[in-house]
Structure formats: C-alpha cells, structure tokens
Amino acid sequence: MSVLVYIESEQGKLKKSALEVASYGKAIANQLGINVTAITFNMSDASELGTYGVDKIMNVNNIKEFNAKIYANYIQQVAESENSNLVILSSSANSKYLAPLLAINLNAGYVSNVVALPNDLTPFTVKCTAFTNKAFSFTEINASKKILSLSNNSFGLVQSTGNATFENFTPETVTSNVKIESVDKASDQVSIADADVVVSGGRGLKGPENWGMIEELAAVLGAATACSKPVSDLGWRPHSEHVGQTGKPVASNLYIAIGISGAIQHLAGINSSKVKVVINSDPEAPFFKAADYGIVGDAFDVVPTLIQKLKTFKAQNA
Ligand SMILES: Cc1cc2nc3c(=O)[nH]c(=O)nc-3n(C[C@H](O)[C@H](O)[C@H](O)COP(=O)(O)OP(=O)(O)OC[C@H]3O[C@@H](n4cnc5c(N)ncnc54)[C@H](O)[C@@H]3O)c2cc1C
Missing domain, CATH: 3.40.50.1220 (TPP-binding domain)
Incomplete structure (x- = not known):
C-alpha cells in the first residue's frame, strides 16, 4: 500500500509544484506509516524525487501529449497496481482537468484546493480554500479512496533523505475520443505557475x-x-x-x-x-x-x- 503522487514535468524537467506534491505526499505517508509511489510521464531520470520523499517511481512512456482521459486511466492503473487509496495531484490546469475523471474511475472522493495536511485521518478531514481564496473549508471525505489536489505554494518543498527506485510501467493502452491536433506552448522564460x-x-x-x-x-x-x-x-x-x-x-x-x-x-x-x-x-x-x-x-x-x-x-x- 502506498500514497500515489502524480508528478508533472515539462520537457523532462520536474515542475516545482510536482516537488511540492511529493513533499506533501511524503508527509501524509508518514502519518499513515506507508510509502510514496510517484507516477511520471516520459521521464528518463526522475531521481530528484527521492530527495522529496518518493520511494518508487513508475514512469509511463506510451503517450506523448497530455490527454486527460488517458492520463486518468493510466493513473488509475498505477493506483490499482500499487493498492493506493490516496492519490495526490497539484492544482495545475491539467490536474484539475483529470482529477474528476480519475475520481470517477476509482470511485473516489475528490477534494481540490487543499492547503494543509489532514486535520484528522478518521474521519479524513482536510483544509481547503473556498470562494476564490476568501475563506477556508474543512472537508471530510468518507469514501475509502481519496484524491486531493494541493494548492500551489501552500505546503512548500520539504527535502528528506532517500533514494527512489525507477521502473517503466506499461499500462494497458486505452483510446480517447479527444483528438489533439496541435499544441501551442507559451514560450515564457519563467512559467507563471512555477514562478517564485x-x-x-x-x-x-x-x-x-x-x-x-x-x-x-x-x-x-x-x-x-x-x-x-x-x-x-x-x-x-x-x-x-x-x-x-x-x-x-x-x-x-x-x-x-x-x-x-x-x-x-x-x-x-x-x-x-x-x-x-x-x-x-x-x-x-x-x-x-x-x-x-x-x-x-x-x-x-x-x-x-x-x-x-x-x-x-x-x-x-x-
Ligand atoms: C466575468 C469577468 C471576469 C474577469 N476576469 C478577469 C481576470 O481573470 N483577470 C483580470 O485581470 N480581470 C478580469 N476581469 C476584468 C476586471 O473586472 C477589471 O476590469 C480588470 O482587472 C482591470 O484591469 P486593469 O486593472 O489592468 O485596468 P484598469 O481598471 O483600467 O486599471 C488601471 C490602473 O492603472 C492605474 N494607473 C494609471 N496610470 C498609471 C501610471 N502611470 N502609473 C501607475 N498606475 C497607473 C490606475 O490608477 C488604475 O488603477 C473580469 C471581468 C469580468 C466581468
């Protein structure tokens, strides 16, 4: 059993928000006394994740561009193979797009905009922002499977010692009715989402x-x-x-x-x-x-x- 963290990257480089998700995943895994598994896409080296508490990396190579439906399916497959009842994502646009699909696939309870570690593990209660960050809510998830998306820059980066094992995971392929014809990427020198x-x-x-x-x-x-x-x-x-x-x-x-x-x-x-x-x-x-x-x-x-x-x-x- 492990906490599963979805790790986003851009051209082979781990995003800062992904390292924050790993740090948060490690802190919850410590509370639960279990390990952290990370799912990455198209990475050849993600060893840096080891220093943010990840024990095992499962890398998927057979999809080149982001597709929410397919990503949600592959994350589901890894969650099931790792027996993960808790999946953590960032609050990026892509994560917000795929998290509800993943929640349906896993029949999980999903909470977005999480800003702190759970107040309680039973019942599982997390603090989230509400009303465009004007208020906080404490949300209880009663489903046995849980998905959290962490607000960027809310938990911070926490380094720990350790090495992560790396393996390529070949999921059962699925198709999607969404066809991506072209991708226009913003050429910002520093991306707004990751900028300090x-x-x-x-x-x-x-x-x-x-x-x-x-x-x-x-x-x-x-x-x-x-x-x-x-x-x-x-x-x-x-x-x-x-x-x-x-x-x-x-x-x-x-x-x-x-x-x-x-x-x-x-x-x-x-x-x-x-x-x-x-x-x-x-x-x-x-x-x-x-x-x-x-x-x-x-x-x-x-x-x-x-x-x-x-x-x-x-x-x-x-
Ligand atoms: C449904 C909806 C969604 C919206 N979503 C967004 C959104 O996501 N993001 C967003 O930004 N807006 C959004 N808006 C628009 C928003 O309501 C404002 O109209 C907009 O943010 C105003 O932009 P602004 O401050 O650049 O311009 P202005 O309101 O024109 O303000 C310009 C400011 O510059 C100052 N200024 C003028 N000259 C100088 C100077 N020389 N030196 C220093 N200061 C100067 C003025 O005092 C003024 O305060 C949305 C509106 C609606 C209705």
Missing part, C-alpha cells in the same frame, strides 16, 4: 510599447511576466500571461502589480501569492487594500528607479 516572483502589468501602462520596463524588472528579479485581462484582450500581451479568475492562478512568493486597479476578478487569481507589492498612481486604487507593500506613484517613474536600485544592489552583492 511574478511581475504583472495592467492597463495603467498605456500600451504594449511600454512593456520593456516590465520585462526588464522581471529579468532583474528572475521573474515571470503577467498581466491583467484587458491587457491580453487588447492584444498588448499574450493570453498565456492573463492572470485572475478567468486566467491563470498565481501562487508566487512575491507578486508585483503595476498599473493594475485590483478588481475582484483579478484578485481572485492572485490571492494565494504570499507578498503583494502594488505600484499605482491612484492612492484610492482597490489593490492597495490587498497589498502588503504599496507605492503610490507613476509607474513610469517608479519602475525605472526600482530597476536601477535592484541592479546596483545586485552588483554590490555579486
């Missing part, structure tokens, strides 16, 4: 020609760039950068919002970020109420100054 720092711009930046300073600030901080919905709707930035209720969720350690008013739909997507810095010329902008640090000022003065100061600081501390 996100620099985000809004309509206050007036036009796409002014994004140079956003990119420069992001480059100095090693950050991902993001934007508000109108900015991507206007075509100033790609839709892959749109964050908020209808865009990507952000759970970074630092979120810098520049020229963004702080509408409720924007805040819904960035509430889980740990520290929020707001730069806005209007002292009454609603975003200041949600900010940890606020700078009232013109972005065209503040941002270049900030870049200069950060560059000087980096040079002095190199």
Whole structure:
C-alpha cells in the first residue's frame, strides 16, 4: 500500500509544484506509516524525487501529449497496481482537468484546493480554500479512496533523505475520443505557475510599447511576466500571461502589480501569492487594500528607479 503522487514535468524537467506534491505526499505517508509511489510521464531520470520523499517511481512512456482521459486511466492503473487509496495531484490546469475523471474511475472522493495536511485521518478531514481564496473549508471525505489536489505554494518543498527506485510501467493502452491536433506552448522564460516572483502589468501602462520596463524588472528579479485581462484582450500581451479568475492562478512568493486597479476578478487569481507589492498612481486604487507593500506613484517613474536600485544592489552583492 502506498500514497500515489502524480508528478508533472515539462520537457523532462520536474515542475516545482510536482516537488511540492511529493513533499506533501511524503508527509501524509508518514502519518499513515506507508510509502510514496510517484507516477511520471516520459521521464528518463526522475531521481530528484527521492530527495522529496518518493520511494518508487513508475514512469509511463506510451503517450506523448497530455490527454486527460488517458492520463486518468493510466493513473488509475498505477493506483490499482500499487493498492493506493490516496492519490495526490497539484492544482495545475491539467490536474484539475483529470482529477474528476480519475475520481470517477476509482470511485473516489475528490477534494481540490487543499492547503494543509489532514486535520484528522478518521474521519479524513482536510483544509481547503473556498470562494476564490476568501475563506477556508474543512472537508471530510468518507469514501475509502481519496484524491486531493494541493494548492500551489501552500505546503512548500520539504527535502528528506532517500533514494527512489525507477521502473517503466506499461499500462494497458486505452483510446480517447479527444483528438489533439496541435499544441501551442507559451514560450515564457519563467512559467507563471512555477514562478517564485511574478511581475504583472495592467492597463495603467498605456500600451504594449511600454512593456520593456516590465520585462526588464522581471529579468532583474528572475521573474515571470503577467498581466491583467484587458491587457491580453487588447492584444498588448499574450493570453498565456492573463492572470485572475478567468486566467491563470498565481501562487508566487512575491507578486508585483503595476498599473493594475485590483478588481475582484483579478484578485481572485492572485490571492494565494504570499507578498503583494502594488505600484499605482491612484492612492484610492482597490489593490492597495490587498497589498502588503504599496507605492503610490507613476509607474513610469517608479519602475525605472526600482530597476536601477535592484541592479546596483545586485552588483554590490555579486
Ligand atoms: C466575468 C469577468 C471576469 C474577469 N476576469 C478577469 C481576470 O481573470 N483577470 C483580470 O485581470 N480581470 C478580469 N476581469 C476584468 C476586471 O473586472 C477589471 O476590469 C480588470 O482587472 C482591470 O484591469 P486593469 O486593472 O489592468 O485596468 P484598469 O481598471 O483600467 O486599471 C488601471 C490602473 O492603472 C492605474 N494607473 C494609471 N496610470 C498609471 C501610471 N502611470 N502609473 C501607475 N498606475 C497607473 C490606475 O490608477 C488604475 O488603477 C473580469 C471581468 C469580468 C466581468
């Protein structure tokens, strides 16, 4: 018997959220006194998982592109072969897509947006965010099989000592009625989902020609760039950068919002970020109420100054 963690990767590299899922899986496995098995797709080396508490890696190679129905079926097969009654996934778009399908396959209880270890194992009760991170709920799962999806950046990375065994698992192949014709991948240097720092711009930046300073600030901080919905709707930035209720969720350690008013739909997507810095010329902008640090000022003065100061600081501390 083991806890099964679904490990996401991109071009052979493990995602940070996947290492967090492994860390969380290990902590629950310790509570239950059992091992952790990871399912990976198309990995040749996933040994890093051993240092996050995984005991055994089962790698599936016979599907190249993500397909929720097929992935859910293969995860089910591994869960059954490992006798896993508890499966843990991240809160990525792909995981949110496949988790309900997996719940049907396994006849399991599924809880999303989990932010902490179970309060109780019997009955199994977990803390989750509700109402776009404005409240918490404590959800009890009574089904014997359970699936949890962990909110990004809620548990953190916890290293432990250990080595994971690696084996290729050949599932019974299944077909899907969803045909993937092409895949367009965002070419962000740092992906928003995995970024520790996100620099985000809004309509206050007036036009796409002014994004140079956003990119420069992001480059100095090693950050991902993001934007508000109108900015991507206007075509100033790609839709892959749109964050908020209808865009990507952000759970970074630092979120810098520049020229963004702080509408409720924007805040819904960035509430889980740990520290929020707001730069806005209007002292009454609603975003200041949600900010940890606020700078009232013109972005065209503040941002270049900030870049200069950060560059000087980096040079002095190199
Ligand atoms: C169903 C629905 C879903 C939505 N989903 C999303 C979503 O997912 N994400 C999202 O972002 N929005 C979403 N919206 C839109 C949302 O309601 C707001 O309209 C949007 O977030 C506003 O974007 P903004 O802050 O960039 O622009 P604005 O509201 O125009 O704000 C611009 C801000 O820039 C400031 N500013 C102006 N000039 C400067 C300057 N020189 N220096 C510094 N600051 C300056 C202004 O004071 C202002 O606060 C949604 C709306 C609906 C109805």
